[in-house]
Amino acid sequence: MPAIALQPARQSRPRVALAAAVLAVWALLPQSARSEPLSPPAQRGQVFVRTNCSHCHSVERVGESPLRVAPPFRTLHERYPVESLQESLAEGIVTGHPSMPEFQLDPGQIADVIAYLKSLER
Secondary structure (H helix, E strand, C coil), X not given: CHHHHHHHHHHHHHHHHHHXXXXXXXXXXXXXXXXXXXXXXXXXHHHHHHHHCCCCCCCCCCCCCCCCCCCCHHHHHHHCCHHHHHHHHHHCECCCCCXXXXXXXXXXXXXXXXXXXXXXXX
């Protein structure tokens, strides 16, 4: 009888080891890879900001902005409600420094960018 009791314990050790290994790998992944999947609008917004904004801004959950004075997008919600950017995105973002390009987005792009920025708040 004791041999039968040991058999399940031996079988569960590889499972425990596998679970521990999976957890260790997951913990080593960057936060952006561990977070929940983005909605389709947020995915489109992510593509837009990676294409148009990542040259100066950090547009991910981690990392410094390539241009030191450009705020990381993940911190924008700490400065003001992200929804307040809708009007600026619609009218065209114009800044006082020459290195910032002027953008004017259509309503769909605005919704997508806002959805992505909201996803960074989590």
